Amino acid sequence: MDTQFLHTFVAVVDQGSMAAAARLLNITPAAVAQQVRTLEREIGAPLIARAGRTVNITEAGSRILERARQLLRDVTDLRAVATDDATAGELRLGAGNNALTGMLPDILARMVEKFPRIQVFIKPGYSPELYRSVEGGELDAAIVLQAPYALPKTCDWELLREEPLVVLAPARMAGRDPHELLANEPLIRYDRSQWGGRQADQYLRLVGITPRERFELNALNAIAVMVDRGLGVSLVPDWVRPWPEGLQLVRLPLPRPFEPRRIGIVWSRSTIRIRLVTAFLQEARAAMAAAQAAGRG
Template sequence: MDTQFLNTFVAVVDRGSMAAAARLLNITPAAVAQQIRTLEREIGAPLIARVGRTVNVTEAGARILERARTLLRDVADLRTVANDDATAGELRLGAGTNALTGMLPDILARMVDKFPRIQVFIKPGYSPELHRAVDSGELDAAIVLQAPYALPKTCDWELLREEPLVVLAPARMAQRDPHELLASEPLIRYDRSQWGGRQADQYLRTAGIVPHERFELNALNAIAVMVDRGLGVSLVPDWARPWPEGLKLARIPLPQPFEPRRIGIVWSRSTIRLRLVQAFVQQARAAMAATQHDDD
């Protein structure tokens, strides 16, 4: 059995369509369909039910899905086992939306320069799901928000960056009181279903501010653009660059002390790629130190 066909099956299930899987795998939809048909013949059961342009996993497909994922991870591990050093193999990482553009590229630039033989798989996502992926062994490590609960004993965490809450306002409002802005101007809320959004909501409650809500979303770059366009103000963490270009914004510190948003690396101590993970952590420290030096 060709493990590439299993990889295609998992991609189709995860992406929800053959066309989306084809884009991910950089092959044609016809090739995806052919690989699925071949796999179904080898397994002896239908794995995918086609519904228009989308697909559903069959009962037989659901039964083998997790075993397929495990087998693919085991195959990827063979390279790490064969290369008994920290300079080769595949590293499976996760990163939140802002870390993907604001922190991870600088860290990976150092990794690739120092360890050119590594291969890196990157899974984007929100911090809660990435924490679970590391705990389950799906990922080796992830750049995430600090969890608001105790980590499993199999996982480690290291702080990389602290981001204090700031009032984001149009530049013309830079001299106004931040609490007055939050109480009087329309508020573009940072999504309260996410950890960072709940932190901002807690500050508003602690300060006794009842805002006039206009929008709520979990996209910091989009919030910045909305503030620039005069749609309101926002209470957000002072997240890592890059930000959208050409915006005229004021980042106003808060008058009351409050816990910053903390971003760091969580990793599994039980991963077979622990030495690669440790090398990644080391390069992350160096990248964050260089960023701090540039900011100073």
């Protein structure tokens, strides 16, 4: 079986049409269709259902899709292993929403400059599911919150950044007591079903504040905009930039010491791409050191 045909099949599924896949692969739509038909004959089942200019994946296609992706990744890994090139191949990463726009771009900029042959797949998600993906071997590493439980022996975790809780308030409230704001102003609560939101809830319980809750959500940038619009105040980690532009906010430190939110990298010790993971760790450390030196850490 020609792995290029598998690559074409995956491209058709991802792009949603033969024409789009052809543009991506720089071949003709007729060549795409021929490769898919050849693959279907070899597999012995239809994989794509044509519907006008678009396509839908069949049940048989759905069953082999993830295995096809994994096989293509393994082929890339084999090339890297055969050449003993520590900086070639695909690195599979996960990252939370704030890390996607804050920490990860700086790290990847360093990676691309130093290791131009590396390819990176990025899966967005919440920390609990990203941990599961790393533990299960779907991802090599992920930028996540520190887990509130012991990791399995197959995984490691390294701290990159600490984010203390702050009271986020409109700029006109600068100078007011943070506890007084939390007790008397409407609260835009950081979602308690998430690890970061639980920390904020624990602090409120610790200091005996029962807030006047107005909203609850797991979207820090949206919370910042809502505070700017005068909808309330919030208790959130002091997350990494960029923030939405043009907001008139103050970040008030808490009167009582409390554990910060800790963000780091979790990775699988057993991944065949451990050399790529090691390179990613090195560039992550360097990017965080540079951000701290520039006053952005």
